[in-house]
Amino acid sequence: MIKKLLNKEKEYAKVSVNKNFKNKSVDDKFWIKCTSCGSNIFKKEVEENLNICPKCNYHFKLPARERVNLLIDEGTFVEIDADLTSINILDFPEYEEKLSKYSAKSKEKEAVITGYGKINDIEVALCVMNPDFMMGSMGFIVGEKITKGIEYAIENKLPIIIVCASGGARMQEGIISLMQMAKTSQALKKLSENNLPYISILTDPTTGGVTASFAMLGDLIISEPNALIGFAGPRVIKQTIKQDLPEGFQRSEFLLDHGFVDLIVNRKDMKNKLYKILKIHGC
Structure with missing residues (x-):
């Protein structure tokens, strides 16, 4: 009887330790929980x-500098307009x-990095x-x-690639932020008139005024898997049109099926896919 009680006590202790370890490790700096499949994964592995996510292929956000390093040949990227700040x-x-807070947190001066470099020796903006x-x-x-x-791409006769990741127009700048939609679109028209290709890459999320301007104006529109892409949110749309919305209607797979996106490309394959596209177009 005593032996049975001791064994039960050991089993209970073991379960408690494992449970506490698991709960503690999820919140630990070494672990991350996938928002898609719910798996707990080592951050380093991700x-x-x-x-x-190595288990379900969910694409987490990727910092802009890492994105540049992923796409551009090592040592070839030259940043331009790095000192421009909001x-x-x-008033x-x-x-x-907020600007100071996010600058310190991201170690960047603004929400976009611009420049030029090479993709497998093909120069691009x-x-x-x-x-x-x-x-x-x-x-x-x-x-x-x-x-x-x-404009740099036009002056130097280069193709341009824009990687989009945005919540939309910046509310703190009101109508001035909305004016950027027209300005960027006008610049892309000049690019088109010069017969230079524009490839738009949509990542999670691409929404609001960015979607309503340069993000959807690409000669070729590529998306990462399962990226959220849209203008207004589902609740606002549903209240406006008074209809139920299809499941996943703002995800890249749905948009591909309905002709709004041309390709869905895994992040690991993006550089090689861009190279092949640029090569086909004689860049």
Whole structure:
């Protein structure tokens, strides 16, 4: 009887330790929980897999600098307009504090990195939006940097690739942020008139005014798997049209089936796929 009680006590202790360890480890800096499949995975394992869940292929956010390093040949990227930073044009309350906070957190000055470099020795202009800086929201400086990136491509007769990741227009800049939609679109029209290709890459999330402007104007529109792509949110759309919405209607797979996206490409294959596309177009 005593032996049975001791064995039960050991089993209970073992379960408690495992349970506590698991709960503690999920919150630990060494673990991450996949928002898609719910698996608990070592952060290092995810990072070594290009921020992709090794169990379900869910694509986590990728910092802009890492995205540049992923796509561009080592040592060839040259950043332009790196010193352009936002100011509080409309005296929006606490905007300066937010800019400082996100700059310190992301170690970037704005929500987009622009420049030029080579993809397997093919020179391209590149703009990469940064979801870690105010959710990649588009204010005056973001619109200006992207426009200047497009103009650089025109001046140097280069194809341009824009990697989109954004929550939309930046509310702290009001109508000025919305004006960037027209400005970037106009620049892309000039690019088209010069017969230079524009490849748009949509990542999770690409929403709001970015979707309604340059993100969906690519000669070729590529998306990562299961990326959220849309303008307004599902609740707003449902309230507006008074209809139930199809499941997953704002995900890249649905948009591919309905002709809004041309290709879905895994992050690991993106550089080689871009190279092949550029090569086919004689770049």
